[in-house]
Amino acid sequence: MSDAARTYLSGIQPSGLLHLGNYFGAIERHVALQERPGRHYYFIADYHALTTVHDAELLRRNVFETAVAYLALGLDPERAVLFRQSDVPEVTEIAWLLACVTGMGLLERAHSYKDKVARGIKPSVGLFTYPVLMAADILAYDSELVPVGRDQVQHVEMTQDMATRFNETFGSRVFVRPEMLMPETAAARKVPGLDGQKMSKSYGNDLWIFESGKKLRKRVNRIVTDSRPPEEPKDPDELFLFDLLALFLPPDELEGLRDAVRRGGPGAPGYGDLKARLAEAIEERFAPARARREELLAHPERVEEVLSAGGAEARRKATEVRDRAYRACGLR
Numbered sequence: 001m002s003d004a005a006r007t008y009l010s011g012i013q014p015s016g017l018l019h020l021g022n023y024f025g026a027i028e029r030h031v032a033l034q035e036r037p038g039r040h041y042y043f044i045a046d047y048h049a050l051t052t053v054h055d056a057e058l059l060r061r062n063v064f065e066t067a068v069a070y071l072a073l074g075l076d077p078e079r080a081v082l083f084r085q086s087d088v089p090e091v092t093e094i095a096w097l098l099a100c101v102t103g104m105g106l107l108e109r110a111h112s113y114k115d116k117v118a119r120g121i122k123p124s125v126g127l128f129t130y131p132v133l134m135a136a137d138i139l140a141y142d143s144e145l146v147p148v149g150r151d152q153v154q155h156v157e158m159t160q161d162m163a164t165r166f167n168e169t170f171g172s173r174v175f176v177r178p179e180m181l182m183p184e185t186a187a188a189r190k191v192p193g194l195d196g197q198k199m200s201k202s203y204g205n206d207l208w209i210f211e212s213g214k215k216l217r218k219r220v221n222r223i224v225t226d227s228r229p230p231e232e233p234k235d236p237d238e239l240f241l242f243d244l245l246a247l248f249l250p251p252d253e254l255e256g257l258r259d260a261v262r263r264g265g266p267g268a269p270g271y272g273d274l275k276a277r278l279a280e281a282i283e284e285r286f287a288p289a290r291a292r293r294e295e296l297l298a299h300p301e302r303v304e305e306v307l308s309a310g311g312a313e314a315r316r317k318a319t320e321v322r323d324r325a326y327r328a329c330g331l332r
């Protein structure tokens with residue numbers, strides 16, 4: 001399978017600045033996948049962000065920052081189509097067709113919806129039908145492989161159900177049934193935040209990918225540790241600080257630090273030392289991307305050019321699929 005040209009697609013919501021969890025759980029992988037033969041679609045899910053962001057200026061800024069981040073972190077517009085979801089309004093038409101063959105029960109079982117309601121969010125109709133729009137995003141480009149994190153698995157399964165249901169209802173093979181691609185390493189599946197829970201904007205425990213200097217050091221210093229002194233031997237597997245270090249340090253250095261912490265005694269590194277090393281390694285890892293980001297910020301028209309060209313290309317494909325779906329169900 002790996003050598004066959006396939007169609008890959010994924011999206012990310014511009015609901016805030018991208019953090020290390022988004023990088024290791026999503027963007028790093030999207031950038032790596034573009035090397036594979038095939039078609040690659042990556043989009044900024046601004047329609048979806050409207051379920052939570054109700055501030056026009058903020059949404060515009062987040063969309064721009066997300067596009068800049070993708071490009072600075074290595075997405076190559078020559079190989080992958082980068083676009084804004086709302087530049088392809090056909091997805092909302094496809095979403096309507098899917099909504100008409102989707103049972104309420106399917107949406108009522110969505111974990112992500114139930115979690116948000118349990119956290120006290122007053123649901124809008126948009127939040128409830130979020131998975132239908134996400135299915136349309138995937139099906140609009142005949143996507144075959146959808147790289148997503150664990151939190152999106154159910155949404156992709158729902159997409160498979162909706163594609164099958166539509167095809168069965170109208171007796172044709174309108175939609176391609178997509179498969180998901182899960183992250184390969186445990187580290188990428190769950191990047192811990194400053195408090196050890198999963199890093200997430202909604203928990204306020206995140207580290208912005210492009211943070212640097214004093215601000216970065218201050219933020220890294222907030223990583224929760226205990227009050228044991230450096231000399232006391234500790235099990236590094238119990239310290240989530242090491243899960244973060246593992247994402248940045250070369251394996252031999254990481255092993256050396258783990259041993260030193262395990263042994264304890266005089267000269268063993270304390271939490272402050274480990275945090276200082278982490279901040280330094282983060283800064284170094286993203287230095288080239290940070291420089292590219294600065295350059296893009298100075299030339300916003302280049303970013304807009306990429307998004308407009310990507311949007312036009314994505315729209316051509318989505319229009320073809322929309323027409324196929326319209327014909328199948330009798331709208332043409």
Ligand code: ADP
Nearest residue numbers: 021022025026149188189190191198199200201
């Ligand atoms: P957030 O939880 O901050 O709102 P999103 O839900 O918008 O983040 O996630 C966007 C993408 O980043 C998804 O593919 C998700 O799987 C991935 N992701 C988010 N947080 C993490 C994390 N802590 N570890 C690994 N992947 C993550």
Ligand code: TRP
Nearest residue numbers: 010011012013045048134137138
């Ligand atoms: N729901 C995804 C998230 O929050 C974003 C998304 C929207 C998406 N449409 C998609 C991801 C289609 C993959 C495919 O991360």
